[in-house]
Amino acid sequence: MEQDAQLVQQCLQGDGSAWEELVRRHTRRIFNICYRFTGNRTEAEDLSQDVFLRVYRTLASYRSAHGGFATWMTSVTRNLLIDHYRRTRRDRITDSLDDAMPVVENKQSSARRPDELALLGELSSQIQAGLTKLSPELREAVILRDLQQLEYGEIQQVLSVPEGTVKSRINRGRIELARILQQMGVRPS
Amino acid sequence: MNGEPNMNWTCEQTESQLSDYLDGLLQPAERAALEAHAESCARCAPLLASVSALVGNLHGMEMLDTPPRLVYAILDKTLGPRETAVAAPGFFGWLRGIGMPRFAYGAISLSATFLVIASASGFSWRHPKLADLQPAAIARNADRQAHLAFARSAKFVSDLRVVYEIQTRLRQDNEIPTSNEDTVPTTTPNPAPGRTDSGKPGAPNQQNRATAVDRNLQVLATTITSRASLAGVPRIASALCLGSGNGRKNP
Numbered sequence: 001m002e003q004d005a006q007l008v009q010q011c012l013q014g015d016g017s018a019w020e021e022l023v024r025r026h027t028r029r030i031f032n033i034c035y036r037f038t039g040n041r042t043e044a045e046d047l048s049q050d051v052f053l054r055v056y057r058t059l060a061s062y063r064s065a066h067g068g069f070a071t072w073m074t075s076v077t078r079n080l081l082i083d084h085y086r087r088t089r090r091d092r093i094t095d096s097l098d099d100a101m102p103v104v105e106n107k108q109s110s111a112r113r114p115d116e117l118a119l120l121g122e123l124s125s126q127i128q129a130g131l132t133k134l135s136p137e138l139r140e141a142v143i144l145r146d147l148q149q150l151e152y153g154e155i156q157q158v159l160s161v162p163e164g165t166v167k168s169r170i171n172r173g174r175i176e177l178a179r180i181l182q183q184m185g186v187r188p189s
Numbered sequence: 190m191n192g193e194p195n196m197n198w199t200c201e202q203t204e205s206q207l208s209d210y211l212d213g214l215l216q217p218a219e220r221a222a223l224e225a226h227a228e229s230c231a232r233c234a235p236l237l238a239s240v241s242a243l244v245g246n247l248h249g250m251e252m253l254d255t256p257p258r259l260v261y262a263i264l265d266k267t268l269g270p271r272e273t274a275v276a277a278p279g280f281f282g283w284l285r286g287i288g289m290p291r292f293a294y295g296a297i298s299l300s301a302t303f304l305v306i307a308s309a310s311g312f313s314w315r316h317p318k319l320a321d322l323q324p325a326a327i328a329r330n331a332d333r334q335a336h337l338a339f340a341r342s343a344k345f346v347s348d349l350r351v352v353y354e355i356q357t358r359l360r361q362d363n364e365i366p367t368s369n370e371d372t373v374p375t376t377t378p379n380p381a382p383g384r385t386d387s388g389k390p391g392a393p394n395q396q397n398r399a400t401a402v403d404r405n406l407q408v409l410a411t412t413i414t415s416r417a418s419l420a421g422v423p424r425i426a427s428a429l430c431l432g433s434g435n436g437r438k439n440p
Contacts, residue, residue, distance in 0.1 A: 016268055023263050028255040035253055045259055049266050056267040124250050127243075146247035171208035178239040188242035 004069035011059055023052060026070065029148070030077055036143045037081045039132040047084060051077045067157050074148070075158045078140055085136045123186070130180040138173035145170045196222035203233045210237075211244050309334055358409055 004025070010018030030051050035044035055076055062072050131139055144150045144158060155166045181188060196218060198206075203226050209215050210223050227237045308314075310327045320326055 019268065020264055023260055023267075027260050027263065028252060031255055031259060032252045041256070045256055045262070048259060049263050052263040053266055123246060127246060127250065142247070146244060147250060149248070167208065168205075171205065174208055174211075174240050174243060175204065175236065178236070178243045181243065182239060188239060188246045 005064040008059060008062055008064070008069060019056065022069075026073060027052075029070070030073065033074065033077050033143060033148060034081065036128065036131060036147050037136075037139060038084070039128055043084075047077075047080060051080055054080065068154075071150075071154050071157050074144070074150070074154075075160075078144075078158050081140065082136060123188070126181065126184060126186045127177075127188075130177050130184060130186070133180050134173055134176055138169055138176055141166065141169035142173035142177060146174070198222045198226040200226075200230060200233050203227060203230070204236065207237065207240055211241055355409075358406070362406065 004022065007018045007022045007025075011022065027048065031044055031048045034047040034051070035041060038044050038047065051073070055073055058076070062069065066072070131142065134142065140159065141155065144155045145152075150158070152163055152166055155170075156163050159166060159169075161169075178188070203223055206215060206219065206223055210220060215223065227233045310321075310331045312321045312327075312330070321330070
Protein backbone atom coordinates (compact mmCIF):
# COMPACT_ATOMS: atom_id res chain seq x y z
CA MET A 1 0.00 0.00 0.00
CA GLU A 2 2.68 2.45 1.03
CA GLN A 3 4.83 1.24 -1.81
CA ASP A 4 1.99 1.95 -4.22
CA ALA A 5 1.64 5.48 -2.88
CA GLN A 6 5.37 6.00 -3.24
CA LEU A 7 5.31 4.71 -6.80
CA VAL A 8 2.41 7.01 -7.59
CA GLN A 9 4.42 9.97 -6.31
CA GLN A 10 7.37 8.94 -8.48
CA CYS A 11 5.05 8.60 -11.46
CA LEU A 12 3.71 12.08 -10.91
CA GLN A 13 7.32 13.32 -10.95
CA GLY A 14 7.73 11.76 -14.39
CA ASP A 15 9.38 8.48 -13.46
CA GLY A 16 8.42 6.03 -16.20
CA SER A 17 9.92 3.03 -14.44
CA ALA A 18 7.68 3.68 -11.41
CA TRP A 19 4.65 3.57 -13.67
CA GLU A 20 5.92 0.36 -15.25
CA GLU A 21 6.25 -1.13 -11.77
CA LEU A 22 2.71 -0.10 -10.91
CA VAL A 23 1.44 -1.66 -14.11
CA ARG A 24 3.26 -4.90 -13.42
CA ARG A 25 1.94 -5.06 -9.85
CA HIS A 26 -1.72 -4.57 -10.73
CA THR A 27 -2.25 -5.89 -14.25
CA ARG A 28 -3.14 -9.42 -13.20
CA ARG A 29 -5.70 -8.33 -10.64
CA ILE A 30 -7.36 -5.83 -12.97
CA PHE A 31 -7.38 -8.30 -15.83
CA ASN A 32 -9.06 -10.89 -13.60
CA ILE A 33 -11.76 -8.48 -12.48
CA CYS A 34 -12.45 -7.56 -16.10
CA TYR A 35 -12.48 -11.17 -17.20
CA ARG A 36 -14.82 -12.30 -14.40
CA PHE A 37 -17.16 -9.45 -15.20
CA THR A 38 -17.24 -9.83 -18.98
CA GLY A 39 -16.48 -13.54 -19.35
CA ASN A 40 -14.53 -12.70 -22.48
CA ARG A 41 -10.75 -12.74 -22.63
CA THR A 42 -10.33 -10.27 -25.48
CA GLU A 43 -12.77 -7.81 -23.97
CA ALA A 44 -11.01 -8.18 -20.64
CA GLU A 45 -7.65 -7.34 -22.22
CA ASP A 46 -9.06 -4.29 -23.97
CA LEU A 47 -10.81 -3.12 -20.82
CA SER A 48 -7.66 -3.64 -18.76
CA GLN A 49 -5.78 -1.37 -21.14
CA ASP A 50 -8.55 1.22 -20.88
CA VAL A 51 -8.41 1.03 -17.09
CA PHE A 52 -4.69 1.69 -16.98
CA LEU A 53 -5.01 4.46 -19.54
CA ARG A 54 -7.63 6.17 -17.40
CA VAL A 55 -5.60 5.62 -14.24
CA TYR A 56 -2.55 7.07 -15.96
CA ARG A 57 -4.48 10.17 -17.03
CA THR A 58 -6.16 10.72 -13.67
CA LEU A 59 -3.27 9.71 -11.46
CA ALA A 60 -2.97 13.22 -10.09
CA SER A 61 -6.48 12.96 -8.66
CA TYR A 62 -5.56 10.02 -6.45
CA ARG A 63 -5.33 10.89 -2.75
CA SER A 64 -3.72 8.28 -0.58
CA ALA A 65 -5.58 9.67 2.42
CA HIS A 66 -8.86 8.53 0.92
CA GLY A 67 -7.83 4.91 0.64
CA GLY A 68 -5.41 2.50 -0.89
CA PHE A 69 -4.29 2.78 -4.48
CA ALA A 70 -5.57 -0.73 -5.22
CA THR A 71 -9.05 0.20 -3.97
CA TRP A 72 -9.01 3.40 -6.01
CA MET A 73 -7.92 1.47 -9.06
CA THR A 74 -10.62 -1.15 -8.49
CA SER A 75 -13.12 1.67 -8.31
CA VAL A 76 -11.92 3.02 -11.66
CA THR A 77 -12.17 -0.51 -13.06
CA ARG A 78 -15.68 -0.97 -11.76
CA ASN A 79 -16.83 2.34 -13.28
CA LEU A 80 -15.35 1.38 -16.64
CA LEU A 81 -16.97 -2.04 -16.49
CA ILE A 82 -20.37 -0.54 -15.77
CA ASP A 83 -19.87 1.94 -18.62
CA HIS A 84 -18.91 -0.93 -20.88
CA TYR A 85 -21.91 -2.93 -19.74
CA ARG A 86 -24.26 -0.06 -20.55
CA ARG A 87 -22.61 0.53 -23.92
CA THR A 88 -22.93 -3.09 -24.94
CA ARG A 89 -26.37 -3.67 -23.48
CA ARG A 90 -27.96 -4.01 -26.91
CA ASP A 91 -25.55 -6.75 -27.85
CA ARG A 92 -26.82 -8.78 -24.97
CA ILE A 93 -30.48 -8.84 -25.96
CA THR A 94 -29.97 -12.42 -26.96
CA ASP A 95 -28.76 -13.10 -23.44
CA SER A 96 -32.21 -12.41 -22.07
CA LEU A 97 -33.57 -14.94 -24.50
CA ASP A 98 -31.02 -17.39 -23.27
CA ASP A 99 -32.24 -16.82 -19.73
CA ALA A 100 -35.55 -18.34 -20.73
CA MET A 101 -33.75 -21.29 -22.27
CA PRO A 102 -31.20 -22.61 -19.84
CA VAL A 103 -30.44 -25.57 -22.08
CA VAL A 104 -29.34 -23.29 -24.87
CA GLU A 105 -27.24 -21.31 -22.42
CA ASN A 106 -25.65 -24.47 -21.20
CA LYS A 107 -24.63 -25.31 -24.74
CA GLN A 108 -23.18 -21.85 -25.16
CA SER A 109 -21.14 -22.16 -22.05
CA SER A 110 -19.71 -25.44 -23.29
CA ALA A 111 -18.81 -23.79 -26.59
CA ARG A 112 -16.00 -21.77 -25.06
CA ARG A 113 -12.53 -21.74 -26.41
CA PRO A 114 -10.63 -24.91 -25.51
CA ASP A 115 -7.77 -22.97 -23.91
CA GLU A 116 -10.26 -21.18 -21.69
CA LEU A 117 -11.80 -24.46 -20.67
CA ALA A 118 -8.40 -25.87 -19.86
CA LEU A 119 -7.57 -22.72 -17.97
CA LEU A 120 -10.62 -22.60 -15.80
CA GLY A 121 -11.60 -26.19 -15.53
CA GLU A 122 -15.08 -27.37 -16.24
CA LEU A 123 -16.68 -26.23 -12.99
CA SER A 124 -14.92 -22.89 -13.00
CA SER A 125 -16.03 -22.20 -16.56
CA GLN A 126 -19.61 -23.06 -15.62
CA ILE A 127 -19.46 -20.75 -12.64
CA GLN A 128 -18.00 -18.09 -14.92
CA ALA A 129 -20.89 -18.62 -17.33
CA GLY A 130 -23.32 -18.29 -14.42
CA LEU A 131 -21.61 -15.09 -13.29
CA THR A 132 -22.25 -13.40 -16.61
CA LYS A 133 -25.95 -14.15 -16.14
CA LEU A 134 -26.12 -12.08 -12.99
CA SER A 135 -27.16 -8.46 -13.09
CA PRO A 136 -24.11 -6.16 -13.11
CA GLU A 137 -24.79 -4.91 -9.56
CA LEU A 138 -24.90 -8.40 -8.12
CA ARG A 139 -22.08 -9.63 -10.33
CA GLU A 140 -19.62 -6.96 -9.28
CA ALA A 141 -20.47 -7.49 -5.63
CA VAL A 142 -19.83 -11.23 -5.86
CA ILE A 143 -16.64 -10.75 -7.87
CA LEU A 144 -15.20 -8.23 -5.43
CA ARG A 145 -16.15 -10.25 -2.37
CA ASP A 146 -15.64 -13.86 -3.38
CA LEU A 147 -13.10 -13.69 -6.18
CA GLN A 148 -11.08 -10.64 -5.23
CA GLN A 149 -11.55 -11.31 -1.50
CA LEU A 150 -12.15 -7.65 -0.68
CA GLU A 151 -13.47 -6.62 2.71
CA TYR A 152 -16.91 -5.13 3.03
CA GLY A 153 -15.44 -1.70 3.72
CA GLU A 154 -13.33 -1.81 0.58
CA ILE A 155 -16.28 -2.94 -1.50
CA GLN A 156 -18.30 -0.13 -0.02
CA GLN A 157 -15.59 2.29 -1.14
CA VAL A 158 -15.38 0.84 -4.59
CA LEU A 159 -19.11 0.75 -5.19
CA SER A 160 -19.82 3.96 -3.31
CA VAL A 161 -22.89 2.47 -1.65
CA PRO A 162 -23.79 1.94 2.03
CA GLU A 163 -22.52 -1.18 3.76
CA GLY A 164 -26.03 -2.57 4.08
CA THR A 165 -26.43 -2.39 0.32
CA VAL A 166 -23.11 -4.11 -0.15
CA LYS A 167 -24.12 -6.96 2.13
CA SER A 168 -27.49 -7.25 0.49
CA ARG A 169 -25.99 -7.37 -3.00
CA ILE A 170 -23.43 -9.97 -2.03
CA ASN A 171 -26.09 -12.11 -0.42
CA ARG A 172 -28.54 -11.82 -3.29
CA GLY A 173 -25.76 -12.34 -5.79
CA ARG A 174 -24.65 -15.59 -4.19
CA ILE A 175 -28.17 -16.95 -3.90
CA GLU A 176 -29.00 -15.92 -7.47
CA LEU A 177 -25.80 -17.48 -8.80
CA ALA A 178 -26.52 -20.72 -6.94
CA ARG A 179 -29.96 -20.85 -8.54
CA ILE A 180 -28.59 -20.11 -12.00
CA LEU A 181 -26.06 -22.90 -11.65
CA GLN A 182 -28.81 -25.22 -10.46
CA GLN A 183 -30.83 -24.36 -13.57
CA MET A 184 -27.77 -25.06 -15.67
CA GLY A 185 -27.50 -28.46 -14.06
CA VAL A 186 -24.30 -27.56 -12.29
CA ARG A 187 -23.85 -28.84 -8.78
CA PRO A 188 -21.07 -27.06 -6.87
CA SER A 189 -19.01 -29.54 -4.93
CA MET B 190 -30.86 -21.93 26.86
CA ASN B 191 -28.01 -19.54 27.64
CA GLY B 192 -30.45 -16.90 28.70
CA GLU B 193 -30.83 -15.78 25.10
CA PRO B 194 -34.24 -15.44 23.56
CA ASN B 195 -35.31 -18.40 21.44
CA MET B 196 -35.45 -17.10 17.89
CA ASN B 197 -37.62 -18.90 15.36
CA TRP B 198 -36.48 -17.58 12.04
CA THR B 199 -38.53 -17.53 8.89
CA CYS B 200 -37.28 -18.53 5.43
CA GLU B 201 -36.96 -14.86 4.46
CA GLN B 202 -34.85 -14.09 7.50
CA THR B 203 -32.67 -17.08 6.85
CA GLU B 204 -32.19 -16.16 3.22
CA SER B 205 -31.34 -12.54 3.98
CA GLN B 206 -28.74 -13.53 6.56
CA LEU B 207 -27.22 -16.35 4.56
CA SER B 208 -24.06 -14.53 3.53
CA ASP B 209 -23.48 -13.08 6.95
CA TYR B 210 -23.76 -16.60 8.31
CA LEU B 211 -21.28 -17.94 5.75
CA ASP B 212 -18.91 -15.02 6.33
CA GLY B 213 -19.05 -15.56 10.10
CA LEU B 214 -20.63 -12.20 10.79
CA LEU B 215 -23.63 -13.43 12.81
CA GLN B 216 -23.88 -13.40 16.51
CA PRO B 217 -23.92 -16.84 18.14
CA ALA B 218 -27.63 -16.65 18.86
CA GLU B 219 -28.41 -15.63 15.29
CA ARG B 220 -26.19 -18.36 14.03
CA ALA B 221 -27.96 -20.96 16.12
CA ALA B 222 -31.34 -19.69 15.00
CA LEU B 223 -30.39 -19.88 11.35
CA GLU B 224 -28.98 -23.38 11.71
CA ALA B 225 -32.06 -24.50 13.60
CA HIS B 226 -34.32 -23.20 10.87
CA ALA B 227 -32.20 -24.64 8.06
CA GLU B 228 -32.26 -28.08 9.68
CA SER B 229 -36.01 -28.15 9.81
CA CYS B 230 -36.78 -26.35 6.52
CA ALA B 231 -36.95 -28.35 3.31
CA ARG B 232 -36.51 -25.18 1.27
CA CYS B 233 -33.70 -23.47 3.17
CA ALA B 234 -31.55 -26.55 3.82
CA PRO B 235 -30.64 -27.16 0.14
CA LEU B 236 -30.30 -23.42 -0.39
CA LEU B 237 -27.80 -23.14 2.43
CA ALA B 238 -25.92 -26.16 1.15
CA SER B 239 -25.73 -24.93 -2.43
CA VAL B 240 -24.72 -21.36 -1.53
CA SER B 241 -22.15 -22.65 0.93
CA ALA B 242 -20.66 -24.92 -1.75
CA LEU B 243 -20.75 -22.10 -4.29
CA VAL B 244 -18.85 -19.72 -2.00
CA GLY B 245 -16.29 -22.47 -1.40
CA ASN B 246 -15.89 -22.92 -5.15
CA LEU B 247 -15.65 -19.18 -5.75
CA HIS B 248 -12.93 -18.85 -3.14
CA GLY B 249 -11.13 -21.80 -4.71
CA MET B 250 -11.11 -20.33 -8.20
CA GLU B 251 -7.58 -19.36 -9.07
CA MET B 252 -6.67 -16.09 -10.66
CA LEU B 253 -5.93 -16.26 -14.36
CA ASP B 254 -2.42 -15.51 -15.49
CA THR B 255 -1.78 -12.19 -17.13
CA PRO B 256 -1.77 -12.46 -20.92
CA PRO B 257 1.86 -12.21 -22.08
CA ARG B 258 1.51 -9.07 -24.18
CA LEU B 259 -0.89 -7.19 -21.91
CA VAL B 260 1.69 -5.39 -19.78
CA TYR B 261 3.59 -4.24 -22.88
CA ALA B 262 0.36 -3.17 -24.56
CA ILE B 263 -0.57 -1.11 -21.50
CA LEU B 264 2.88 0.47 -21.34
CA ASP B 265 2.78 1.24 -25.05
CA LYS B 266 -0.65 2.77 -24.67
CA THR B 267 0.30 4.92 -21.70
CA LEU B 268 3.99 5.73 -22.14
CA GLY B 269 3.98 5.39 -25.92
CA PRO B 270 6.24 3.00 -27.82
CA ARG B 271 9.15 2.43 -25.50
CA GLU B 272 12.57 3.70 -26.46
CA THR B 273 14.22 0.33 -26.04
CA ALA B 274 11.59 -1.32 -28.16
CA VAL B 275 11.95 1.28 -30.92
CA ALA B 276 15.66 1.99 -30.88
CA ALA B 277 16.76 -1.59 -31.16
CA PRO B 278 15.01 -2.27 -34.48
CA GLY B 279 16.25 1.07 -35.74
CA PHE B 280 19.89 0.08 -35.44
CA PHE B 281 19.74 -3.66 -35.69
CA GLY B 282 16.45 -4.25 -37.49
CA TRP B 283 18.28 -5.16 -40.70
CA LEU B 284 20.00 -8.01 -38.84
CA ARG B 285 16.66 -9.77 -38.47
CA GLY B 286 16.50 -10.33 -42.22
CA ILE B 287 19.71 -12.36 -42.21
CA GLY B 288 17.99 -15.21 -40.46
CA MET B 289 15.26 -15.39 -43.10
CA PRO B 290 15.51 -18.26 -45.64
CA ARG B 291 14.85 -15.89 -48.54
CA PHE B 292 17.92 -13.89 -47.64
CA ALA B 293 20.03 -17.06 -47.27
CA TYR B 294 18.98 -18.34 -50.71
CA GLY B 295 19.68 -14.96 -52.25
CA ALA B 296 23.11 -14.78 -50.62
CA ILE B 297 24.03 -18.29 -51.78
CA SER B 298 22.86 -17.55 -55.31
CA LEU B 299 24.81 -14.29 -55.41
CA SER B 300 27.95 -15.98 -54.08
CA ALA B 301 27.69 -18.75 -56.66
CA THR B 302 27.29 -16.20 -59.45
CA PHE B 303 30.30 -14.27 -58.21
CA LEU B 304 32.39 -17.44 -58.04
CA VAL B 305 31.41 -18.43 -61.57
CA ILE B 306 32.18 -14.98 -62.95
CA ALA B 307 35.47 -14.77 -61.04
CA SER B 308 36.52 -18.24 -62.19
CA ALA B 309 35.54 -17.46 -65.77
CA SER B 310 37.58 -14.27 -65.71
CA GLY B 311 40.64 -16.27 -64.75
CA PHE B 312 40.93 -15.20 -61.16
CA SER B 313 43.21 -17.58 -59.31
CA TRP B 314 41.75 -18.61 -55.95
CA ARG B 315 44.95 -20.31 -54.85
CA HIS B 316 47.15 -17.31 -55.59
CA PRO B 317 44.83 -14.33 -55.52
CA LYS B 318 46.29 -11.12 -56.82
CA LEU B 319 44.87 -7.67 -56.63
CA ALA B 320 45.98 -7.09 -60.19
CA ASP B 321 43.60 -9.82 -61.35
CA LEU B 322 40.71 -7.73 -60.20
CA GLN B 323 41.57 -4.79 -62.44
CA PRO B 324 39.03 -4.31 -65.24
CA ALA B 325 41.66 -4.64 -67.99
CA ALA B 326 42.97 -7.88 -66.48
CA ILE B 327 39.48 -9.22 -66.05
CA ALA B 328 38.65 -8.43 -69.67
CA ARG B 329 41.87 -9.97 -70.91
CA ASN B 330 41.41 -13.08 -68.82
CA ALA B 331 37.78 -13.37 -69.83
CA ASP B 332 38.76 -13.12 -73.49
CA ARG B 333 41.41 -15.80 -73.02
CA GLN B 334 39.00 -18.04 -71.15
CA ALA B 335 36.38 -17.58 -73.84
CA HIS B 336 38.85 -18.54 -76.58
CA LEU B 337 40.02 -21.51 -74.57
CA ALA B 338 36.47 -22.61 -74.00
CA PHE B 339 35.73 -22.25 -77.72
CA ALA B 340 38.85 -24.22 -78.66
CA ARG B 341 37.97 -26.98 -76.22
CA SER B 342 34.44 -27.13 -77.52
CA ALA B 343 35.67 -27.31 -81.13
CA LYS B 344 38.11 -30.04 -80.21
CA PHE B 345 35.42 -31.96 -78.42
CA VAL B 346 33.12 -31.78 -81.42
CA SER B 347 35.99 -32.87 -83.68
CA ASP B 348 36.70 -35.84 -81.42
CA LEU B 349 33.09 -36.81 -81.46
CA ARG B 350 33.08 -36.66 -85.25
CA VAL B 351 36.17 -38.90 -85.47
CA VAL B 352 34.69 -41.43 -83.10
CA TYR B 353 31.44 -41.44 -85.03
CA GLU B 354 33.31 -41.93 -88.32
CA ILE B 355 35.29 -44.84 -86.90
CA GLN B 356 32.18 -46.45 -85.50
CA THR B 357 30.43 -46.12 -88.83
CA ARG B 358 33.35 -47.68 -90.72
CA LEU B 359 33.63 -50.54 -88.25
CA ARG B 360 29.91 -51.18 -88.43
CA GLN B 361 30.04 -51.28 -92.22
CA ASP B 362 32.96 -53.70 -92.12
CA ASN B 363 31.26 -55.94 -89.61
CA GLU B 364 28.20 -56.11 -91.80
CA ILE B 365 30.33 -57.69 -94.69
CA PRO B 366 30.56 -61.41 -93.97
CA THR B 367 34.17 -62.57 -93.77
CA SER B 368 33.17 -66.19 -94.33
CA ASN B 369 30.21 -67.59 -96.13
CA GLU B 370 30.49 -71.03 -94.64
CA ASP B 371 27.07 -70.64 -93.16
CA THR B 372 25.55 -69.44 -96.40
CA VAL B 373 27.25 -71.83 -98.82
CA PRO B 374 25.84 -75.36 -98.67
CA THR B 375 28.38 -77.98 -97.84
CA THR B 376 26.87 -80.39 -100.34
CA THR B 377 25.19 -79.68 -103.58
CA PRO B 378 21.86 -81.36 -103.92
CA ASN B 379 22.46 -82.19 -107.56
CA PRO B 380 26.15 -82.26 -108.17
CA ALA B 381 27.35 -81.85 -111.66
CA PRO B 382 28.77 -84.97 -113.20
CA GLY B 383 32.56 -85.26 -112.99
CA ARG B 384 32.93 -82.61 -110.19
CA THR B 385 33.85 -83.23 -106.60
CA ASP B 386 31.74 -81.63 -103.90
CA SER B 387 34.38 -81.24 -101.23
CA GLY B 388 35.59 -77.75 -102.17
CA LYS B 389 34.15 -74.40 -101.05
CA PRO B 390 33.60 -72.35 -104.18
CA GLY B 391 33.32 -68.97 -102.46
CA ALA B 392 36.22 -69.19 -100.05
CA PRO B 393 39.02 -67.64 -102.13
CA ASN B 394 36.87 -64.63 -103.00
CA GLN B 395 35.94 -64.01 -99.36
CA GLN B 396 39.52 -64.22 -98.29
CA ASN B 397 40.41 -61.59 -100.84
CA ARG B 398 37.65 -59.29 -99.58
CA ALA B 399 38.75 -59.69 -95.94
CA THR B 400 42.26 -58.84 -96.90
CA ALA B 401 41.02 -55.74 -98.68
CA VAL B 402 38.93 -54.63 -95.68
CA ASP B 403 41.86 -55.21 -93.38
CA ARG B 404 44.03 -53.09 -95.58
CA ASN B 405 41.41 -50.36 -95.71
CA LEU B 406 41.14 -50.37 -91.94
CA GLN B 407 44.86 -50.09 -91.53
CA VAL B 408 44.90 -47.10 -93.87
CA LEU B 409 41.97 -45.61 -91.97
CA ALA B 410 43.65 -46.22 -88.63
CA THR B 411 46.81 -44.53 -89.86
CA THR B 412 44.79 -41.57 -91.06
CA ILE B 413 42.84 -41.36 -87.83
CA THR B 414 45.97 -41.75 -85.75
CA SER B 415 47.56 -38.84 -87.50
CA ARG B 416 44.40 -36.75 -87.08
CA ALA B 417 43.88 -37.84 -83.51
CA SER B 418 47.43 -37.14 -82.55
CA LEU B 419 46.95 -33.69 -84.04
CA ALA B 420 43.70 -33.31 -82.10
CA GLY B 421 45.28 -34.65 -78.92
CA VAL B 422 43.38 -37.91 -78.55
CA PRO B 423 46.20 -40.47 -78.46
CA ARG B 424 44.07 -42.93 -76.56
CA ILE B 425 41.51 -43.09 -79.30
CA ALA B 426 44.23 -43.40 -81.88
CA SER B 427 45.94 -46.25 -80.07
CA ALA B 428 42.63 -47.97 -79.54
CA LEU B 429 41.94 -47.70 -83.21
CA CYS B 430 45.31 -49.11 -84.08
CA LEU B 431 44.59 -52.08 -81.89
CA GLY B 432 41.02 -52.49 -83.10
CA SER B 433 41.75 -52.05 -86.81
CA GLY B 434 43.23 -55.52 -87.15
CA ASN B 435 40.20 -57.19 -85.60
CA GLY B 436 42.52 -59.16 -83.38
CA ARG B 437 44.94 -59.89 -86.16
CA LYS B 438 48.53 -58.99 -86.07
CA ASN B 439 49.39 -55.63 -87.55
CA PRO B 440 51.77 -55.72 -90.48
